[in-house]
Amino acid sequence: MNIHKMFFYIHYCNCRQFKELDRYPSKITRTLQHHELVFVTGGKGCIIIGKKSYEVKEGMLFYVCPDVPHSIEKDAADPMCFLSVHFSYARVNFNDNKWDIKNAAEVLSLHPGQELKGYYHIEDIFKKLVYSWKAKQPGYEFISKTFLQQLLIAIYQNITKQSRNYSTTLKMEKIIQYLHQNINNRVTLTELSELVQLSSTYLSRAFKETTGYSVIEFFNKIKIDKAKELIIEGNKKIKEVAQALGFTDEFYFSRIFKRIEGINPSEYYSRNVHKV
DSSP states (O other): OGGGGGGEEEEEEEEETOOOOOOOSSSSEEOOSEEEEEEEEEEEOOOOEEEEEEOOOOTTTEOTTTEEEEEEEEOOSSOEEEEEEEEEEEEEEETTEEEEEOOOOOOOOOSEEEOSOOOOHHHHHHHHHHHHHHHTTTTHHHHHHHHHHHHHHHHHHHHHHHHHHHHHHHHHHHHHHHHHHHTTTTOOOOHHHHTTTOOOHHHHHHHHHHHOHHHHHHHHHHHHHHHHHHHHHSSSSSHHHHHHTTTTHHHHHHHHHHHHHHHHHHHHHHHHHSSS
């Protein structure tokens, strides 16, 4: 999931806390046109998503994607307590100084129902999201969307740590750290493969799944981020900035810069140093 390319719209949030006056019907059956996340904070009940039934308990996370029939039934003696958010999203790209916005029809890579471990951080963010939405203070829509992004990141990090591929994730983190440490140099895929003892093919696929970028795209991105810092400092020529970041060809550096930022380094310098 490339969350850095996702723009969210929150339809509404709900919650039911312990000892709260129960205002929800005993059973809800529906089909939504948007996405929903439900986190169980206590109580009992049953959730059916599609054709699969789940007995709910504290710490369970449910994901309902659009156009999937589902029902939620609470226990009469010990009603389910929960936090929920209903949302839609679009994919937003910025390339060559142009915005590209696409409605996201695909579902998120989440299981319909799963039990989380070590979920305190997720519950904390979810509460902040719901309370921010319900408080309706100035700027609440923007703040709530920020919490939703944080929530999805926390969920994916939690799931990754539980998965069998956590060792691979640690290796990807090692590669990212290595790229930052060698931002001024050239780094080859073979070099990275030897660093983490993975084949080049597997490494490339795992890195893309983890970061949303290919290795070269990610490395170029952090190089250009650093280049912008050096350009704004104003004491280096464009050629010197390129060389400082391991580019032997100034024109190749300029092409990469424009591909990522939409403008070339000289234009960036004029706009941000001389405010042209």
